[in-house]
Amino acid sequence: MTRTIVHYPQDEMNSFLLPVTKGCSYNKCFFCTMYKDQIFEALPLRELELVLMGADRYTEKVFLTGGDPLALGYEELRKILGLVNKYIPFCARVACYASVTNLKKFSLDQLGILHDQGLRFLYIGFESGSDYALALMNKAHRKEEAIREARKLNKAGLGFNSIILTGLAGRGRSLESARETVEMLNSFSSQSIITMNLKIFQGSPLQKMALAGSFELADQAELLDELYYLVENLEVDKETIFDSSHPTNIFKIRGFLPQDRRKILNKLEARRKSI
Numbered sequence: 001m002t003r004t005i006v007h008y009p010q011d012e013m014n015s016f017l018l019p020v021t022k023g024c025s026y027n028k029c030f031f032c033t034m035y036k037d038q039i040f041e042a043l044p045l046r047e048l049e050l051v052l053m054g055a056d057r058y059t060e061k062v063f064l065t066g067g068d069p070l071a072l073g074y075e076e077l078r079k080i081l082g083l084v085n086k087y088i089p090f091c092a093r094v095a096c097y098a099s100v101t102n103l104k105k106f107s108l109d110q111l112g113i114l115h116d117q118g119l120r121f122l123y124i125g126f127e128s129g130s131d132y133a134l135a136l137m138n139k140a141h142r143k144e145e146a147i148r149e150a151r152k153l154n155k156a157g158l159g160f161n162s163i164i165l166t167g168l169a170g171r172g173r174s175l176e177s178a179r180e181t182v183e184m185l186n187s188f189s190s191q192s193i194i195t196m197n198l199k200i201f202q203g204s205p206l207q208k209m210a211l212a213g214s215f216e217l218a219d220q221a222e223l224l225d226e227l228y229y230l231v232e233n234l235e236v237d238k239e240t241i242f243d244s245s246h247p248t249n250i251f252k253i254r255g256f257l258p259q260d261r262r263k264i265l266n267k268l269e270a271r272r273k274s275i
């Protein structure tokens with residue numbers, strides 16, 4: 001029997017997990033093995049309804065699981081949110097993963113309607129603002145599209161976390177990637193900026209690239225310099241969480257920008273000197 005692993009962000013560990021899709025509708029990013037063996041599919045609404053019937057009606061947070069439930073499109077999402085509202089009327093927030101590419105399917109008005117129906121938060125893998133790094137890793141979007149979609153979310157009042165992968169551009173190019181990433185992140189407003197460190201997973205296309213010598217991981221010093229550049233140059237228009245506490249990171253910290261900037265930079269400097 002194959003066991004399906006359900007992925008969800010740390011912040012959603014107390015949310016009611018509602019499976020709406022299996023796999024990722026794109027599934028071609030070279031570094032990613034999360035949904036490698038799964039064919040993307042939507043779960044039937046009847047199945048969702050049965051799951052929701054077992055939910056506590058006073059549940060406050062729901063997380064729609066699957067690589068990118070937004071791939072289902074506007075009409076289908078409206079139906080899903082309608083079911084959530086029917087069975088969990090006290091739910092204050094529905095969240096899910098989202099990709100820049102699938103956000104392009106939604107107009108500003110549609111996002112506003114979904115927000116009003118309860119979709120309140122997205123976790124978006126922007127990964128980097130560097131078109132070089134995005135192309136190298138076969139991401140489906142580029143920086144300008146990321147900026148356009150994120151601004152659309154800001155206008156719709158739909159909150160999101162920006163997930164950034166440090167080291168994505170490979171050895172020798174991290175600072176260049178950081179500059180582009182800062183330019184991208186400074187163009188819109190995120191609730192949190194979450195950094196994770198690129199890892200080479202067994203069986204990923206990136207592993208083949210590394211074995212063939214066409215990709216080399218950045219070393220620790222370079223990764224710390226990339227993080228330093230990000231923290232030093234991020235301009236935020238409201239208090240924004242900076243979070244590098246994910247287990248993949250070599251430097252783990254969580255604080256608020258702009259007020260904790262100096263403290264984070266001091267710790268980064270100390271760590272940099274120690275290697």
Ligand code: SF4
Pocket residue numbers: 024025026027028029032033034035067099125
């Ligand atoms: S990184 Fe995201 S979009 Fe890319 S294959 Fe993995 S789940 Fe899909």
